[in-house]
Amino acid sequence: MIEIYQENILDHYKNPRNKGELKNANIRQKESNPLCGDVLEYQLLVKKGVIEEIRFIGSGCAISLAAASMLTEKVKGKKIEEIKNLSKEEIYGMLGIPLTPSRVKCALLCLKAIKVAAYSYLHEKMDEETF
Amino acid sequence: MNVKNIRQDFPILKRKVNGKRLVYLDSTATSQKPKQVIEAITDFYETYNANVHRGIHKLSEEATEHYESSRKKIAAFISARPDEIVFTRNATESINLVANSLDWKKGDEIVTTIMEHHSNIVPWLELKDQGMKVKFVDINDDGTLKMEQFGKLITKNTKLVAVTGCSNVLGTINPLAEISKIAHDNKSLLLIDAAQSAAHTKLDVAAINADFVAFSGHKMLAPTGIGALFAKKSLLEKMKPFMKGGDMIKEVTTESATWNDVPYKFEAGTPNVAGAIGFGAAIDYINRIGIDSIRQHEKELIGYALKLAEKEKKMTFYGTKHIEERAGILTFNFENIHGHDVATILDQEGIAIRSGHLCAQPLMSRLSINSACRASFYLYTTEEEIDILFDAFKNVRKVFRID
Ligand SMILES: Cc1ncc(COP(=O)(O)O)c(C=O)c1O
Numbered sequence: 082m083i084e085i086y087q088e089n090i091l092d093h094y095k096n097p098r099n100k101g102e103l104k105n106a107n108i109r110q111k112e113s114n115p116l117c118g119d120v121l122e123y124q125l126l127v128k129k130g131v132i133e134e135i136r137f138i139g140s141g142c143a144i145s146l147a148a149a150s151m152l153t154e155k156v157k158g159k160k161i162e163e164i165k166n167l168s169k170e171e172i173y174g175m176l177g178i179p180l181t182p183s184r185v186k187c188a189l190l191c192l193k194a195i196k197v198a199a200y201s202y203l204h205e206k207m208d209e210e211t212f
Numbered sequence: 213m214n215v216k217n218i219r220q221d222f223p224i225l226k227r228k229v230n231g232k233r234l235v236y237l238d239s240t241a242t243s244q245k246p247k248q249v250i251e252a253i254t255d256f257y258e259t260y261n262a263n264v265h266r267g268i269h270k271l272s273e274e275a276t277e278h279y280e281s282s283r284k285k286i287a288a289f290i291s292a293r294p295d296e297i298v299f300t301r302n303a304t305e306s307i308n309l310v311a312n313s314l315d316w317k318k319g320d321e322i323v324t325t326i327m328e329h330h331s332n333i334v335p336w337l338e339l340k341d342q343g344m345k346v347k348f349v350d351i352n353d354d355g356t357l358k359m360e361q362f363g364k365l366i367t368k369n370t371k372l373v374a375v376t377g378c379s380n381v382l383g384t385i386n387p388l389a390e391i392s393k394i395a396h397d398n399k400s401l402l403l404i405d406a407a408q409s410a411a412h413t414k415l416d417v418a419a420i421n422a423d424f425v426a427f428s429g430h431k432m433l434a435p436t437g438i439g440a441l442f443a444k445k446s447l448l449e450k451m452k453p454f455m456k457g458g459d460m461i462k463e464v465t466t467e468s469a470t471w472n473d474v475p476y477k478f479e480a481g482t483p484n485v486a487g488a489i490g491f492g493a494a495i496d497y498i499n500r501i502g503i504d505s506i507r508q509h510e511k512e513l514i515g516y517a518l519k520l521a522e523k524e525k526k527m528t529f530y531g532t533k534h535i536e537e538r539a540g541i542l543t544f545n546f547e548n549i550h551g552h553d554v555a556t557i558l559d560q561e562g563i564a565i566r567s568g569h570l571c572a573q574p575l576m577s578r579l580s581i582n583s584a585c586r587a588s589f590y591l592y593t594t595e596e597e598i599d600i601l602f603d604a605f606k607n608v609r610k611v612f613r614i615d
Pocket residue numbers: 240241302303304305328329331332376378379380405407408428571
């Protein structure tokens with residue numbers, strides 16, 4: 082009926098993967114979308130440059146939470162270096178739904194949080210990107 | 213009041229959205245415009261476009277006459293004098309003007325309320341850096357103000373009481389006369405944020421004894437980019453201008469300048485002439501229908517909506533059920549569903565509602581929510597549209613499997 086709320090989105094929204102606190106995390110990064118009232122925090126355990134564990138806590142709309150959940154599965158086991166190259170297009174592809182301009186922000190909150198986390202872990206400066 | 217005829221005046225209401233007839237339930241964000249207002253603006257640009265207060269030529273005289281005539285209409289609409297009306301961009305600018313131009317001194321206090329829009333909070337918070345204090349009156353569970361708190365929060369240092377005429381979230385219509393009495397008994401000034409009330413309920417600044425009133429044209433049928441500040445003349449005369457430049461001066465030398473008379477002292481630079489003219493046409497339109505008829509219509513609509521709301525399960529509807537104190541604003545949440553998700557699903561049906569924090573984060577925190585959905589009504593809204601809204605709630609339930 083409504084293309085944007087496809088089964089996989091609703092599944093991740095209702096049964097989020099890797100949700101909750103990660104006690105032994107060595108990176109914590111919180112981002113928010115003030116206009117929406119969405120908040121998302123990623124907690125990562127990075128060892129030898131590899132994301133061994135990732136969890137998230139947060140609240141928000143179905144799109145932002147489903148994206149946050151999907152992204153944990155996508156990045157787990159990846160090198161933290163690789164996160165720097167993660168693109169918006171990959172997030173759109175991961176979601177696989179049509180997004181109206183006002184909903185793009187919801188989808189990209191997770192990308193912002195993970196990238197800021199990666200750059201701060203690597204002590205590098207992030208390019209000025211608009212999310 | 214004939215809503216069917218009124219709707220004929222609003223060209224946009226014929227529009228289709230996602231293949232469905234537009235159901236515009238976001239008038240609290242901005243109202244739609246009748247063709248009378250659109251035509252007044254076109255007429256200005258097509259027949260007498262010129263700068264105001266500057267030319268001796270015919271066009272400039274005509275433009276000035278229309279611009280000033282709008283000021284008179286706005287003044288009469290709220291029972292004020294024309295020289296007590298300053299044109300601004302919007303309610304926000306009007307409030308900022310007061311925040312910047314009053315003669316504050318360290319230790320002054322401002323009493324406002326937790327239900328305010330950000331534009332009636334942030335300008336006051338900014339003053340804290342200069343040693344001012346801001347205090348908030350709380351709300352009751354039904355979304356009305358805890359009136360007894362005014363007496364406790366107001367002290368001899370309270371310079372200003374700044375309160376909204378109507379909450380843009382809860383729809384509460386506040387008892388302004390009562391608040392005015394409390395403020396003035398304490399020799400405090402009263403600022404009314406009328407952004408949400410001016411278009412919907414009669415406002416008589418003289419009867420209420422308001423010192424300042426801020427409102428926006430775009431929420432009352434006029435174009436965007438034009439608003440007004442009412443202030444008592446005695447106050448305007450004492451206040452220092454907030455912006456400086458052309459039009460607001462009497463005489464300029466290389467050493468100094470003297471300010472123009474009020475209200476011109478506060479209107480630096482070329483104003484939004486077309487906007488002001490549109491604002492005048494909007495006031496004419498509202499007067500022709502009658503503000504009391506508009507209020508009556510909205511009272512019926514909110515009563516109707518609140519009745520339908522009673523049947524909805526797993527939803528929260530905010531605000532008082534007492535329609536005498538309630539504007540045509542219906543704010544709600546589905547249990548555990550973000551407002552944006554609801555708004556996206558309703559948009560598929562051509563229904564425009566607002567969702568998010570509704571520019572009232574302190575109130576959202578007070579209500580312990582991050583976001584909400586808001587459907588709001590105006591003179592062109594019909595019961596049928598409210599039926600369409602409630603019908604579309606079924607789609608939300610279907611997608612998110614809420615029974
Ligand atoms: C109660 C209230 N105050 C102030 C404003 C600000 O109006 P504007 O954005 O036109 O300045 C609004 C607009 O939503 C409002 O609802």
